[in-house]
Amino acid sequence: MTEITILFGGHGAERLVSVASAQNLASHAPDADLWFWQSDDHFIPVSHAELAAHRSAFEIAFEPTSKPLARSIDEALERAQADSRLLVLGLHGVGAEDGALALDCERRLIPFTGSGSAAGASGFDKQQSKLLAAARGVPVAPSLLICAGADGSAAAGFLQLHGPLVGKPVASGSSHGLIAIRDPSGLDLLSAASAECDYMLEPFVSGREFTVGVSQIDGVLRGLPPVEIVLDPDVQFDYSAKYLGRGCQEICPADIPDALSGQLQSLALAAHAAIGAYGYSRTDLIVGPDGPVFLEINTLPGLSKASLIPQALAAAGVPFSDFLSEQIELARRRYG
Structure with a gap:
């Protein structure tokens, strides 16, 4: 018999959103197991009561109290495979929405909700x-890819050509990292933000x-x-x-x-x-x-x-x- 398990938490900036998603999913799946994926890659079993009791999920980090059932993603997925679990993904952002977790599940033939690895990555x-x-x-809209650490000349030319721009990380979600670039002063914000990650520029519509x-x-x-x-x-x-x-x-x-x-x-x-x-x-x-x-x-x-x-x-x-x-x-x- 397949065990339904709601997986939530993860590494990305959207961990708080994930907890709120899991609360809603759990309320509609009272018999599902709940696994919380911590930022240290420990997986913590959570009771429905503990998850439901957490307040202000979008603002306050969830900190479960149980001992880990696994101490790595590989260990957690091996356990899911051995237990014939189906994973309901209440995850968002890096490590999940980008297709990485889906690929690990596909390699093990672990069933999971949502898009596959190729679609997630795209x-x-x-x-x-x-x-x-x-x-x-x-x-x-037309767009310009700004690779991490690139100089600002291409962005300056794109601003001159199109007028006010919107900049956003190429790989992120929940509107993290959005930058409005209305004039050359906004390019300084872009330069700082794109120092370590790729950005995409589009004309403001x-x-x-x-x-x-x-x-x-x-x-x-x-x-x-x-x-x-x-x-x-x-x-x-x-x-x-x-x-x-x-x-x-x-x-x-x-x-x-x-x-x-x-x-x-x-x-x-x-x-x-x-x-x-x-x-x-x-x-x-x-x-x-x-x-x-x-x-x-x-x-x-x-x-x-x-x-x-x-x-x-x-x-x-x-x-x-x-x-x-x-x-x-x-x-x-x-x-x-």
């Missing part, structure tokens, strides 16, 4: 996902921001109702806005014409297919003067009660428990 790389989406006919989930529902891949992101003036959609509600409103479903809603859903489905995503994903777009433009795709988006996929599922009339059951069934069938 989706997490913002430059690569743009190229793949564009090849499927999804409109994208003024318009309405939307996020569109894609999910397998009753055996059919569907676009979920778009959610509009409305920011206060001079506020970026960063971690504080996204998860703490500071200067941001999320309107679900978006108050837009059916034709635009359908167009955004079609683009999200195309982006999902472009990278080979599996089960579910979430695509961010902005609708400017020339129409929708692709921003990025997330293959392991947040699943907390406050996250955008659960909001969109509710707007579509899909209970979160049904969504979770279908993702688990897809994981069971992953290897044929």
